[in-house]
Amino acid sequence: MNNTVKFKADFPLLGKPMGNNPLVYLDNGATTQKPGEVIKAITEYYDSFNANPHRGAYELSIKATDIYENARIKTQQFINAKYSHEIIFTKNATESLNLVAYSYGLSHVGAGDEVLIAISEHHSNLVPWQYVCQMKGATLKYIYLEEDHNLSQRDIEEKITEKTKVVAVAQVSNVLGLINPVKEIVERAHKAGAVVVVDGSQSVPHMAVDVQDMDADFFVFSGHKMLSPMGIGVLYGKEALLNDMPPFLMGGDMIDYVEEQHTDYAPLPAKFEAGTQNVGGAAGLSAAIDYLNRVGFEYIEKQEKELTKYAISRMKEMDYIELYGCDSSRDNKTGIVTFNVKDVHPHDVSTIMDAHGVAIRAGHHCAQPLMIYLKQNATCRASFYFYNSKEDVDKFIEALSKVRGVLGLGA
Known part of the structure; x- marks a missing residue:
């Protein structure tokens, strides 16, 4: 049994047919499938340990707290954060980015300041910064693309200035699948006195991430793109920055002491985790991290690069296919093929x-x-993960070759 067959067997949904055909799942950039042990971890929590964490002095609540906080420690180690209290659990990367925009952006960006983002950003890392700039009288600027679809080196060098307060950029583009030069951007931004917000939604599931080495000020990702359930996300922030930020949501568990006219907020991470949290999701995230650590990112990156290279080579044989971000063999290409x-x-x-x-x-x-910049209304995207195989690519190519014929356009 080869590795791909072995891994596929771990994912219940990948063994189910789609109509009369076996499923070939190539939308991993949107969400990944869940292995049995992640599903088991979620079910086990609700079967055996369901209780509100941080609130009870009874055994179930203590166990729920342990599950939740152990997931935080595991997440800290997974991305190599310095402290576990720098890990804030949210419901997804979108909420994490909004938390930074509202809590940090609105209190640190002012009239005449500038926020710089990439034109390739997901709306979740674009619309919140539009809002901050509109509310504060700041200017939103963009890093545009080179002809090969990489971020413009000239824009990186020239648009990060003393006016820049925030730079927000994805480590990997969710459309083009290209790895952006985040460390260089962070270094330039810090020299200018700006903070950097990195969207790791498309990187954390596919490559080893070290936020201390990257020196990002904030780093976000979603659990559901890395084998864990929907409804659990992560915000990493440097301790000093998080301590300097006001809470994003108010309510239970984020307080230290409340009086009629005054409230003392709880220390990190509780200050940013108001209300009852998704402990089942945290249990699933913890199990997903264990699974990914066993697979290993060396294997994950190798498998995805091989599949991507093979798919692109087959697609280039079709003269009716237009590719984006796939112009040549490059080291900064991940398992996303847009066409x-x-x-x-x-x-x-x-x-x-x-x-x-x-x-x-x-x-x-x-x-x-980005679509407007590329002069396209929409595109197709195939996104691979380590459980995909060369046979999946062959079936993808076979189906793709029939598209024009179905519509009477010929081959």
Whole structure:
């Protein structure tokens, strides 16, 4: 049994058919499938340990607290944060980014300041900064792209200035699948006195991440893109910055002491975790980290790069396929292949391929400014994970080759 077959067997949904076809799941950039042990961890929590953490002096509550806080420690180690209290649990990367924008952005960005983001950002790392700039009278600026779709080196060098207060950028583009030069951006931003917010949603599931080495001020990701359930996300922030920020949400468990006219907030991380938290999600995230650590990022990166290279080579044989961010062999390419089929709307491509059991993404991928920049209304996206195989790529290519014929356009 090869590794791919072994791993696929761990994922219940990957063994289920789609209509009359076996499922070929290639929308991992949107969300990954869940291995049995992650599902088991969630079920076990609700079966055996369900209680509100941090609130009870009885055994179930203590156990729920242990599960929740152990997940925090495991997450700290997973991305190599300095302290576990620098890990804030949210419901997803979107909430994490909004927390930073509202709590840090609104209190540290003022009139005449500048916020710099990449044109390729997901809406979750774009719209909150639009709002901050509109509310505070600041200017939102963009790092645009080179002809090869990498971030413009000139923009990085020239647009980070003494006016820049925040730089927000994804470590990996969710559309182009290109790894951005985050460490260089962080270094330049810090020299200018700016803080850097890094969206790791498309990097953390696919490569080893060290936030201390990166020196990011804030780093966010979602659990559901890395095998764990939906509804659990992570915000990492440097201790000094988090301590200097006001709470994002008010309520239970984020307080130290409340009087009629005054409240003392709890220390980190509780200050940013108001209300009852998703302990079942944290249990699933913990199990997902264990699973990924066993697979190993060396294998994950190798498998995804091989599949991506193979898929691109097959697609380049089709003269009716237009590729984006796949112009040449490059070291900063991850397992995302974005493309269009000549004369066919991406939604039709996705629907036809779905009839053959192949699941891909079609649309603007929550990155409409990038679509406008690329002069496209929408694109198709196939995104691989370590449990995908060369046979999956072959089925993808076979289904793709039939799209134009279905619509009477010829091969």
